[in-house]
C-alpha cells in the first residue's frame with residue numbers, strides 16, 4: 372500500500388491498536404464511527420444460570436485480540452465501530468430487580484400462598500422491565516437520528532425490545548414496518564409471559580410481534596426448545612416462518628447442502644433485515660456459559676455463511692442485537708467472550724457493508 376492510500380484511512384491498525392482504545396481496539400470516537408453499539412447489561416428475568424449482564428464487558432475485553440482484517444468483510448472496520456460506556460445504573464437496576472424476580476420464582480416453586488407478595492414483586496419487576504425497554508428505545512432513536520448504524524449487545528434476550536421497536540418504526544411506511552427479523556436462537560421465545568414476567572427473555576419475539584408497529588416478518592432459525600403453545604403460535608401466524616433445528620438437520624443429514632437451506636431462509640426475508648442473535652442458537656460448545664444451553668444448534672461456520680449469503684442477496688441489515696453471551700457464575704469467561712466478540716465483529720462488518 373502506498374503512503375498516499377494509507378493517509379486516506381481514519382487510522383492505521385498496525386500502529387495504533389491498544390487496549391486503551393475502544394471495542395476491537397479501534398481508536399475512534401462515537402462521532403467518528405459509522406456504527407454505534409449500545410451495551411445493555413440486563414438479566415432480570417433469566418430463569419436458569421446467570422452472568423448474561425456481564426456479556427458486554429466480556430465481549431469488549433475479548434474483542435481486543437481480533438485481527439481487524441477479515442477474509443469476508445475485508446476492511447469494513449475502517450468505517451469505525453464504537454461501543455458506548457456500559458451503564459452502571461442499568462447494571463445496578465439489573466441486580467436489584469433480578470433479586471426480586473428470584474424471590475417470585477422461589478415463592479412460586481415452593482407453591483407459596485402469599486399471592487399478595489408475589490403480585491407486588493411481579494408488578495415491580497414488570498415496571499422495571501418497561502423502564503429499561505423505554506430507555507433502550509430512546510437510546511436507539513438517538514443513535515439512528517445521528518445517522519449511525521446500530522447494534523445492541525445484551526444482556527438477556529429481553530434487552531433489545533426497545534431497539535427492535537425503534538428500528539421497525541424508523542423503517543415503516545403508512546404505519547407498516549418494512550423490516551424482517553432474522554432470529555437465531557435455540558428457543559422460540561414466543562411465550563405470552565413467563566413466570567408472570569411480561570418482558571421475559573422467553574417472550575421477546577411474542578412481544579416483538581405485538582408491538583404497535585411490528586416487523587413485517589419474523590424468520591426463526593435453529594429453534595429446538597419450545598412448548599406446544601409456542602409451536603401452535605408460530606405455525607399459525609401468517610408473518611412467522613420457523614426453521615426448526617431438527618428440520619434443518621434432517622435436510623442436512625439427507626445430503627442437502629447448507630447453501631440450499633440458507634437460501635431458503637433468506638428467501639423468506641424482505642429487503643430490510645434486523646438480526647436478533649441469541650448466542651444459544653449455536654451449538655453449546657460455542658457458548659458453554661450461556662443461561663439456557665440446548666443440545667444441537669448451528670456452528671459458527673454455518674452462521675457466517677448465512678450472513679455472507681444474506682449480504683450477497685442484496686438485502687440491507689438495518690440493525691442487530693447479540694444477546695445471552697454470559698460469563699456464567701464467574702466474573703469472566705474467556706471462551707464465551709471470544710466467540711461473542713467474533714460474532715459481533717462479523718455483524719458489524721456485514722451491517723457496514725450492506726449499508727454502503
Ligand SMILES: [Mn+2]
Nearest residue numbers: 528556560649
Ligand atoms: Mn432467546
